[in-house]
Amino acid sequence: MSSTQFDVAEVLTELARNAAAEAQDQGRVLLFDYEGALAVADGPVEELRSLLHHALAHMLRRCEEGCVFFGAEVHCEPPHECRVSVRIVSNAASAGEPASPAELGSFPGICWEGFAQGGPRSTIQGRSQRMPAELSLAMVELEGEVLHFESRFTLARDGPADDSADAHGARAWLIAEPTFAVSMLARRLQRLGWYTSIFASAAATREALRAHHGQRTAPALLIGLQAGQVDAAQFAALLPELPGGARGLLACTGPSLPEPGEHPPRCAYPLSPAELIALTRQLARPAPTPRSGYTVPGTLGREDRRHVLVVDDNAVNQLLAKEMLQLLGYDVMTADDGLQAIEHCRQQCPAAVLMDLQMPRMDGLKATRELRRLQHTGALAGFPIFAVTADGSAADACAAAGMDGFMTKPIDLRELECLLRTTLH
Known part of the structure; x- marks a missing residue:
């Protein structure tokens, strides 16, 4: 088992981007969340990549329609330990019997045990033979599956990186259809102090931008999801409507990385925790909640x-x-x-x-x-x-x-x- 220093958040984001591209090709949606410290760890990163790649592939394969949620929580525990907890949830499992131990044999280096089935529900536990990791998979026939993964790594340096950032209530507007495709991005932005609004089309966004022209309630950040039916030309036409100092990004799902200087400006999707922190530090400005008049849909902060x-x-x-x-x-x-x-x-x-x-x-x-x-x-x-x-x-x-x-x-x-x-x- 080889040990390598790696950025936990970047590795998990890379896995999410690859899975999001695969989900898009299959007509599904992958939703990614990351909560916790920005940690550099020392451990078997290739084994981690391989195991979670197979876990995501399994959940996408079992999901006939709907979405797959990929969430991670990372905690630094003194003096030098990093705990990584991952959950992958499919909200619409395929028809037929829940996955059998034989079907789970594609998971590399996992010894499955404790398979239990009661009616349409079944659970199974697993332990990695290649890294310190434990898994559990709970399945409900025709309803969904939940996979939990947990592992511990050694911190490569004392404590996590500085991840402090606060948008102080600045506005971030998101565009996607269906709107839930960016709901997890909204949740991540809210943790950083943003107030978020979600629009289903460029046309609805343009109307709101014009209604908020010259007001402090206009967005400091506008993100459109290309996989969420946001056309590049329509998104580019919105950029002149943004207030001075605001930023617009077209988030793209796929194998190729955005090129510098592209118009409209693009970013890979999902965004990494470091990218969201950097955007928050660059763009944050306080913006009061409108007291009357036109309001945009779904304006939410965490406390709301x-x-x-x-x-x-x-x-x-x-x-x-x-x-x-x-x-x-x-x-x-x-x-x-x-x-x-x-x-x-x-x-x-x-x-x-x-x-x-x-x-x-x-x-x-x-x-x-x-x-x-x-x-x-x-x-x-x-x-x-x-x-x-x-x-x-x-x-x-x-x-x-x-x-x-x-x-x-x-x-x-x-x-x-x-x-x-x-x-x-």
Whole structure:
């Protein structure tokens, strides 16, 4: 096992870019998140690349449609250790049986053990024989898969690099269709202090730019996703509308890197943590929230997020729903059954509830009737409740219990986005 110094964030970003290009070729969307320190580590980087490449390829192969989420958290632990946690989530697994141990044999150097299957759900644990890494894969037939990876490396220098940057509420506008394709980029920018707005077209962006001309609420940063149906010529036509000192970038997915001097200016997608920090330091300027008049869609900072309660007795289902809701800009809480859901709503009223139907102790229909009773008496504020179930014949029972909508599993991200947008905005 050879050891090499490597930039953890850059290696993970490179993997994300390669997987994003593959996903685009397959008609899917890959969403990338990186949270934590910018660390230079010492360890078996080629083994890390190979293992995560195969993990991403597996999840893309198993995903017939929809999106794959690739998220990483990096923590530096004194005195000289770096912990890397990765999760890869597919929101729409392929039809048929969950992946078998034999199908997972393509993972290099992984010894799989502890395969357990109960009905449509299965889990399996794995350990790398080439590097200090552990994996777990949880699968729900026809609904999705969640892969967890964790490893530890030695820090190559004392402490992480300086990653301090704060946009102080400056505006970043993003363009993509579907809009959730840049939702994770918005989330990463919000962590750096940006207020973000997402537009579905260049035409809608142009209208907003003209409405905000000469105001401090105009964007300091404009990013269009070429893979998200943003035409280069249309994006270039937006650049003269930007205020002085603002920057526009067309984010491109693919094997070739952008060339300096291209018009419109381009960047590789997804952007690396270092690139986002550099943009923040270059462009950040405080901008107040508009008090009246024209407002752009989806203007959000981290403190503006509303929370959605997911009620499901299965941890994998909870995680799949949680990832999708976070992609759409919501904070998420979970409950394991109807009784927990009622207690949660008493303590902290959610913006909405996604309710499974078949659960122990109290099922989703009984929980909904009790929540509606509490709302009717004034003990709880009003909020929508949506059924999420594999039983497509339960729509009438859900409506009779007082639910506002009905979604069948697996959850479709576009349907979920539309449902919450029309109900909550």
